[in-house]
Amino acid sequence: MAERERRxxxxxxxxxxxxxxxxDADDIRRAIWRMGHEILEHNQGDDQIIVIxxxxxxxxxxxxxxxxxxEISGTVxxxxxxxxxxxxxxxxxxxxxxxxxxxxxxxxxxxxIVLVDDVLYTGRTIRAAxxxxxxxxxxxxxQLAVMVDRGHRExxxxxxxxxxNLPTRRDEVVNVSSTAVELGEMxx
Amino acid sequence: MSRTAQRHLLTIDDLGVEGVQRIxxxxxxxxxxxxxxxxxxxxxxxxxVAWLFYEDSTRTRLSFETAAKRLSADSMxxxxxxxxxxxxxxxxxxxxxxxxxxxxAIVVRHKSAGAPKQITQWLDASVINxxxxxxxxxxxxxxxxxxxxxxxxxxxxxxxAIVGDIKHSRVARSNIAAFTALGAEVVLVAPPTLLPPSLVxxxxxxxxxxxxxxxxxxxxxxxxxxxxxMHEALVPSLREYTATYGLTAARARRLGPDTVVMHPGPxxxxxxxxxxxxxxxxxxxxxQVRNGVAVRMAVLFDLLAxxxxxVFGDDGEETDA
Numbered sequence: 001m002a003e004r005e006r007r008x009x010x011x012x013x014x015x016x017x018x019x020x021x022x023x024d025a026d027d028i029r030r031a032i033w034r035m036g037h038e039i040l041e042h043n044q045g046d047d048q049i050i051v052i053x054x055x056x057x058x059x060x061x062x063x064x065x066x067x068x069x070x071e072i073s074g075t076v077x078x079x080x081x082x083x084x085x086x087x088x089x090x091x092x093x094x095x096x097x098x099x100x101x102x103x104x105x106x107x108x109x110x111x112x113i114v115l116v117d118d119v120l121y122t123g124r125t126i127r128a129a130x131x132x133x134x135x136x137x138x139x140x141x142x143q144l145a146v147m148v149d150r151g152h153r154e155x156x157x158x159x160x161x162x163x164x165n166l167p168t169r170r171d172e173v174v175n176v177s178s179t180a181v182e183l184g185e186m187x188x
Numbered sequence: 189m190s191r192t193a194q195r196h197l198l199t200i201d202d203l204g205v206e207g208v209q210r211i212x213x214x215x216x217x218x219x220x221x222x223x224x225x226x227x228x229x230x231x232x233x234x235x236x237v238a239w240l241f242y243e244d245s246t247r248t249r250l251s252f253e254t255a256a257k258r259l260s261a262d263s264m265x266x267x268x269x270x271x272x273x274x275x276x277x278x279x280x281x282x283x284x285x286x287x288x289x290x291x292x293a294i295v296v297r298h299k300s301a302g303a304p305k306q307i308t309q310w311l312d313a314s315v316i317n318x319x320x321x322x323x324x325x326x327x328x329x330x331x332x333x334x335x336x337x338x339x340x341x342x343x344x345x346x347x348x349a350i351v352g353d354i355k356h357s358r359v360a361r362s363n364i365a366a367f368t369a370l371g372a373e374v375v376l377v378a379p380p381t382l383l384p385p386s387l388v389x390x391x392x393x394x395x396x397x398x399x400x401x402x403x404x405x406x407x408x409x410x411x412x413x414x415x416x417x418m419h420e421a422l423v424p425s426l427r428e429y430t431a432t433y434g435l436t437a438a439r440a441r442r443l444g445p446d447t448v449v450m451h452p453g454p455x456x457x458x459x460x461x462x463x464x465x466x467x468x469x470x471x472x473x474x475x476q477v478r479n480g481v482a483v484r485m486a487v488l489f490d491l492l493a494x495x496x497x498x499v500f501g502d503d504g505e506e507t508d509a
Contacts, residue, residue, distance in 0.1 A: 086221065086229035102220055135226040 016175050018182035023164055025179040028147070031163035032061070035145050036068035038161050039114055047075050048111045048140065054129055055083040055100035057118035060178055061147055065116055078105035082115075087128035108137035114161075118176035120146040123157035148181055150174050196308050196315045197487055199324045200365035208333065208366055214486035215334050215479070221258065222482050231493050232261035238291045240266050240283065241318070242273075242298045247453055247477055248318050248327070252295050255484035261492070264291060279303065280310055287311050292492055296320070301358075314491045322356050328452055329362035331483040333370060335475050336407060339448055344371035349401045351377040351433060352411030352460050355384050355422075359452045360411055364390050375401055377433065381422040398433050402442055410435055410451045410460050426459055437462045448472055 023031065043049060049069065053062025059081050066079040083100045115129055126144060133142060145161035150168040164181065168174065175182045200208065221229055237256045241249055256263045266286065268274075273282060283294060293314040296304045301323035308315045319325040336343055348367050354360045354376050367374050374392045376383065387394065395401050402408065413429065423429040430436065435449065440462065443449070449461075449471040457463045466473045 083217070086217075086231045101217070104224075107225065131230070135224055135228065137225060 014186040014188040016173060016182075016184055017187050018175065018184040020183050021180055022148070022166055022174075022183050023181040028163070028179070028181065031147065032064050032068050033072075035161040035163065036065060036072050039065075039069065039143070039145070040073055042143070042160070043112055046112055047073075049077045049114060050080065050106060050108065050111045051077050051114045051116060052080045052082050052104070052133070054115060054117040054125060055081055055085075055102075057176060058116040061118060061145075061176075062116040064178075065114070065145065080104045080106075082129060082132055084125060084128035084132050087131045089124060089128070102132075104136045108133060108139045111137070111139050113139045113142045114145055115142060116145045118147050119174050120144070120149045120157075120159050120162075121152055121174075123153045123155035126157050127155050147176050148174050195491065196304075196317075197326055197491060198304050198308070198315065198317045200326050200329050200362050200369065203326065205369045208330065208369060211330050211483065211486045211490060212334050212337060214490060215330075215482045218258075218482040218485040218489070219479070221485070222478075228258050228260060230260045231489060232256070232259040235261045235292045235492050236264055236290060237261050237293045237295060237488065237492075238264040238266060238286050240268075240286065240294050240296045240298075242268050242296075242303075243319065245297055245318070247480065248297065248325075251477070251480040252316075252318065252327075252484050252488075254481045255488055258481070259485055259488055259493075261292075261488065264289070279307070283307050283310055287313055293488065316487065316491065319358055321358065322361070323358050324362045325358040325452075326362050326366075327480070327484055327487055328359050329366035330487065331476055331480040332363055332409070332450060332452070333366050334479045334483050335450070335472050336448065338479070339472055339475070340406065340446075343367060346372045346406040347375065347404065348372050348407040348409060349375050349377050349395075349398075349405040350409045350411065351398055351435070353382045353414050354378050354411065355382045356414045357411050363409065364392060368392070375405065377401055379423060379429075379433065398435075398439065402439055403444065405447065406444075407448045407450060408435060408443065410449070412452065412454065413456055413459050415456075430459055434459060435461045435465055437464065440465045440468060443470060446470075450476060452476070 051062045051066045053059035062079050066077050070076045081101065081103050083102045113133055115126065117125065130142060133139060143160040146159045147163040148166050149159055149162045150166050152170055166174065168183065171185065173184055173186050175184065197203065221227055239249060239252065253263055286294060291313050293316060294307065295316045295318050296307060297318040298304065298320050301321035303320050304315050304317040317324055317326055333343060340346060350360055350363065364374055368391045376392050376394050377398050379396060383394065447470055449465060449468065451461060451466065451473050453473065455461055455466060465471060
């Protein structure tokens with residue numbers, strides 16, 4: 001769950017209390033490294049890859065994934081950010097954050113786009129992101145990398161690269177930071 | 189603060205400092221949208237905006253129309269010249285007819301001050317003031333603030349000279365409100381005949397000499413000589429006005445290198461501004477027009493897309509990440 005949902009959106013408005021640590025900093029580093037290899041393997045060393053982090057939870061992960069790709073393949077992939085607020089189906093229920101800008105480094109036509117987010121849940125963010133991406137060009141392919149897939153999809157969307165599959169209840173909250181993935185609840 | 193209370197945009201004072209800053213922040217996002225390959229986002233899909241312009245307008249109307257289209261709203265065009273207004277239909281009947289067709293917002297320009305406010309009494313739709321008489325033109329003030337903020341990095345503490353026909357100018361009234369709300373120091377430069385009868389509501393100083401202020405301000409904001417609103421001899425002649433208050437080429441040379449020149453348009457070149465001044469690097473006239481679209485996107489978005497409280501959604505629906 002991204003920072004802004006945790007802070008501002010009910011029913012989560014409250015304090016996150018972790019019950020267990022799912023991944024620690026080393027696990028996260030290894031997961032990013034593995035996903036980097038998977039991306040290159042899947043795309044057969046294609047150098048047309050652009051990594052795009054979804055605001056706000058996917059941005060740091062996208063940069064780390066970009067670094068991993070650089071180290072593994074030797075070529076530096078462009079890394080961008082995307083705020084899907086204007087494309088959401090629940091627009092108006094959430095704030096548009098000026099500190100969460102969209103920066104797309106290139107025309108996306110013909111490129112392989114790897115969308116990056118921290119947690120995949122209902123799939124609605126990704127649905128919005130797919131709409132948004134197509135306003136920047138016609139990519140050759142769009143793939144999805146997430147640190148945690150927690151299930152409960154409401155749309156026919158699946159990830160291509162997953163850090164950790166984590167079965168959850170709907171009332172649980174997954175918190176992803178740069179050093180840990182925790183499972184817990186919101187306390188009012 | 190209840191955000192749902194704000195359904196209309198009539199004046200800068202209604203919006204308040206917080207509201208002005210909120211719109212300016214939102215505008216940043218819409219400037220980015222406007223630079224995209226496909227500068228269109230689906231935030232107002234299914235919403236309808238109607239234009240009700242009882243007065244001539246090129247840029248405001250086109251700007252609002254472009255803004256609505258970029259937000260995917262539908263627009264309903266009403267041109268007074270070819271409408272039932274010519275058959276004697278009243279303003280009230282006209283707006284209620286438009287509302288009966290299902291609109292979410294009406295953008296109004298009217299020659300009478302207070303007409304947009306009056307309309308709010310008759311409708312459930314949002315009303316946006318696109319200029320009423322001498323009273324207010326809030327979106328112009330917002331786009332000027334945005335342009336200045338982008339150019340100077342901020343408005344707080346800046347000295348801004350507003351030059352010209354203050355008396356007949358709704359742009360001046362809204363800009364004074366917005367500039368002073370954001371912490372600028374405003375000096376009005378005009379002959380006594382072109383100043384409003386009372387300056388009490390404004391926190392401004394007055395000068396009758398453009399030459400005295402021109403070297404020491406950060407911004408020179410020129411107003412149009414509103415020839416169509418002048419029914420008496422307020423200046424001896426346009427030529428004399430130009431000689432004493434116009435930004436001539438000679439005065440333009442005395443501007444500081446970072447002094448910004450603004451004009452809300454349409455310009456009377458050769459009257460309040462010399463023909464080639466708007467092409468100077470200091471002049472931001474085209475920036476004003478460009479930013480106008482993004483600012484009006486922000487205004488429409490602020491009024492129409494955020495029905496629920498943007499900080500605490502009201503339905504408690506579960507959200508994904």
